[in-house]
Amino acid sequence: MRTMPPPGSRVAFYSRFSTDRQKQTSIEGQERLCAAYATERKWIEFKRYSDSERSGTTTMGRAGLFEMLAAAERGEFDVLLVEDIDRTSRDAADMHQIAKELDELDIVICTVAGGVVTDIELAFKAVQNQQFIKQNVLKSKRGQELAVSQGRMSGSIPYGYRKVRKLDARGEPINGLREIDPEKAPIVRRIHEELDAGRTTFKICATLNAEGVPGPKGKPWRPGALLGNRHGGLGILRNPIYVGEYQFRKTSRRRRKGKIKMRFTDQSERMVTQHPELVIVDQDLWDRNQARLAENIDRPFHTKRKVEYVFTGRVHCGVCNSTCIVSDGKYVCTGRQQKGICTNSRRVPREAVETSIFDRIKVHVLNTAVLGPALTAFREEVERVRADHVARVASQGARLKEIDQRIANLMVQLGGAAEASFASQLLMEELERLGAEKRSLERQVKQAPPPPPVAGDVEAIISSISDTLGHLHQALQADDAEASRAKELLRGLITRIVLTPTPGSVTDGRGAGDMTVTVEGPIATLIALADLNIDRVAKHGHRPMFGLHNATAVWTFSYVLKWRDPRLATVHADLPIIARLLDEADVPVSMEAMAQALCDAGPTAGADADRSPDQRARNAVSYLQTWGFTRCINMRSPDTGYVWNDRGLSDDEWKARIAEPPMTRTIPVLRIIPPEVVVVIVEQPPRPDEEAGD
Incomplete structure (x- = not known):
């Protein structure tokens, strides 16, 4: 047991405060107390060490502490003086390690509050300080949970919202209130609509940056700000707050080797509250985008790339069954160009194939003979699916009422049980299980019903589909969200295209020649276009995905595409x-x-x-x-x-x-002159006497 150091001992002061919510004067106050205590005992002040805004639960980042330990190692002082033992450390293991090192250097630890620190006091206070931190954490969590249950929020403010400044009855600010930011909310809706239209996150960010739209925290837009984290519900495309659902306790933190490790909690561990006043994105649009994002999770990387042309990946060679790609604007067989296993040297322009296919669909598929039976089957299947959906929703609604009644009964029983009893723990576990089942059923009930059956006669439906195809084909010429959406819809109409050189036709040496085109596709996707106009399809429409059985017949036709090189x-x-x-x-x-x-x-x-x-x-x-x-x-x-x-x-x-060039006879140039006619009259001149006689 150490005694109080004698007068003339060299003393070092150490001060610390934890967070930026405390003031720098906290250091000055601690040093003033230490100076008065040292002066009273006639110690010689050596140096003052301090750490500002550093937690006592770890030694990481505490430069003042390590500087003090280094000076102790050099034997520059005899006494370490602190206001109280918790200023040195609030972690029991760290405190014992620091005390051990100083004891080995024969340095005495003193506090203004209690004097020389004994081994028993050190052990007791180290554990007490550590428990104090844990209790503070639990109290903070309980306070946050209470605020969340009252409709408030904890943590940073998501993009698209802003803080509400409001005072309570005592005039103190109420924290955790949010409202929609009228300037940023349209950007959030636009991002979701453009993703639903088929645009990539990279193109969305590039467009926003080109238009000068400020990103989160004023920085340029990046795909990571949109995608966030799929496990944590982060990012503009994944945060459920945009449909009015706030999730608390998304993450949990653990300190490991002086560093904080964060993990995302399971969905069942989170506290969920509903805020309909904060809805920015429609539920249907949200569900479609979540389904689209989920499709990319387990897909191979090369399949996640957005297609460049409407039929990319759907065109195959009829000779070797290899994929045909676009090279210099023409479809060529990869089996010949890249593998050398095919004899198909034909090259047909991409635009000619696309245009001819859309024109032939209107002739060969959009007629009463093909669509009539399919429409009948489609109507029957939709009615069956709708009936199943109604029955399922009724069953789920009855189960929800039963769960609500059981939760109410359990709450009554929980109120009569002791707080820490085994019965209360069992009741809480049952409440958590019922709560998870209730949330799952509520999500299922909110799911949209199947599409209504197509109304009208066959001729009107065919005319509507034909007009929509024409509008979609025209929309491909642009480079915006409508073009991306039109491309995706048209890709859904065709499942396979086969290009085969027409037997008996010849090529012109440049790959041009007659080509037999075979096209396949599901009828249901054509029917889905019957009641949609181009604006709604291109911007807000649902993708043509169906789970119908006998209504998903596949049509196919073939035709000869005559192609000659215009050059x-x-x-x-x-x-x-x-x-x-x-x-x-x-x-x-x-x-x-x-x-x-x-x-x-x-x-x-x-x-x-x-x-x-x-x-x-x-x-x-x-x-x-x-x-x-x-x-x-x-x-x-x-x-x-x-x-x-x-x-x-x-x-x-x-x-x-x-x-020796061959001998040739050169005929001189002959000048041809038209013949001239000259008339000469010859007669005797008259005699003089005859003239006189006259």
């Missing part, structure tokens, strides 16, 4: 000019001569008519060589040129002609 029109227009040069030439015709002839002839018809004469000449020669009509006589000089294959001359004979 060949220019080639065909230039061929007569090139052919005339080859017919009249006694030596190979150079590419420069062909280009000059095309330039002299002027523009021709075709998609590539505006190209340079050199390019047009190369395209024409390439076409002729592909079909085997011409060949190149390569002289490795400007004399290199092209000739007809059917001229019957070998390459050596053509080269000889270049070396």
